[in-house]
Amino acid sequence: MNSPLPDVACSEVSQALLPLDWVGMQGIDIPLILDEPGIDAPVHARADLQVNLPAPQIKGIHMSRLYTLLDRFAEHHAVSPASLSALLELMVASHADCHSTRAKLRLSFDLLCKRPALVTAGLSGWKSYPVIIDAHWQQGHVVLDVCAEVTYSSTCPCSAALSRQLLEQAFSARFATGVVDSAEVAAWLRQHGSLATPHSQRSVATVHVRVDEEAERMGLLGLIDGVEAALGTPVQTAVKRADEQAFARLNGQHLMYVEDAARTIQQSLLLHFPVSSVSVRHLESLHPHDAVASVVNGPALRFRTAGEGRWA
Incomplete structure (x- = not known):
């Protein structure tokens, strides 16, 4: 019972003497605290963390060291550019005997936010935003990329124009001659105003940005809020009729093709x-297929389109 436990990672040499780009673990469940205003509860995240193994004669890395570092990080630190950089640097330092020089970390989680109704005071509901944080450390610097998924509503401009034309034709047929009475017109519009309605659909935007390593926070909520404000039609949670009407107005004021979005x-x-x-994807209600568009600004940014699925 007192004999030392064998450690083949130290006592044996691999038959294939080759360096490895990355070695580590994937899908570790971990509770994380986010340094985000208004987000106080921990999020359930899944972590992937790895270091490089450049020395071909070393059989394997120390998985338990990486796990312990992640566990201590989650217990004592909130997620921020500075804390992630420190964690990655410790991952490399913990594998000095393996000659590791690089480390990377991926954190995947759903950011749960309470959102107020558009009009009704005191009414609110919860909305979930899938988020990924990718951090890569090398030579004293960290590269931080954030990916977030935002769901919104999109109403087709072409469909809206075609619907307006049908309404115009019906109006002209009804009121083509004689004096038009405003009360009669109003009553007609209440009954026939939706003679034709434009098609709209739930849509998904996947945004990917590089965060300055000197930034104080990751800025997850600010990123999501900015996307929703730009689009103008974020999906709603709890609604009453007044909120649904306000949402309909927003859709009418923000007609958009996938290219526009x-x-x-x-x-x-x-x-x-x-x-x-x-990358945006409109889950078409007119077609059995989706409409997609994407754009990249700047070099060296890993890019995943919305059509590739959710964080595969």
Whole structure:
């Protein structure tokens, strides 16, 4: 019972003497505190963390060291650019005997936010935003990328124009001759104003931005709020009739093709993020297929389109 436990990672040499780009663990469940205003409760995250193994003669890394570092990080620190950079640096330092020089970390979680109704005072509901944080440390610097998914409503401009034309034709047929009475017109519109309605659909924007390593916070809520404000039609949670009417008005005021949505979001991101990408997907109600558009600004940004699925 007192004999030392074998450690083949130290006592054996791999038969194939080759360096490895990345070695580590994937899908670790961990509670995380976010340094975000208004987000007080921990989020359930899944973490992937790895270091490089450049020395071909070393059989394997120390998985338990990485796990312990992640666990201590989650217990004592909130997620921020500075804390992530420190964690990655410790990951590399913990593998000095493996000659590791690089480390990377991915955190995936749903950011749950309470959102007020558009009109009704005191009414609110919860909305979830899938988020990924990618951090890569090398030679004393960290590269931080944030990816967030935002759901919104999109109403087709072409469909709206076609609907207006049908309404115009019906109106002209009814009131083509004689004096038009405003009360009679109003009554007619209440009954026939929705003679034809434009098609709209739930839509998804995937935004990916590079965060300055000197930033105080990751700015997750600010990023999401900015995208929703630019689009003008974020999906709602709890609603009453007044809120539903306000939502209908917003959709009428923000008609958009998939191209419009991608351009609008990217234009809003350029004000704050020199490196960014946008991918949008409109889950068409007219067609059995989706409409998609994407744009990338700046080099060296890993890009995932909305059509590739949710954080595969």
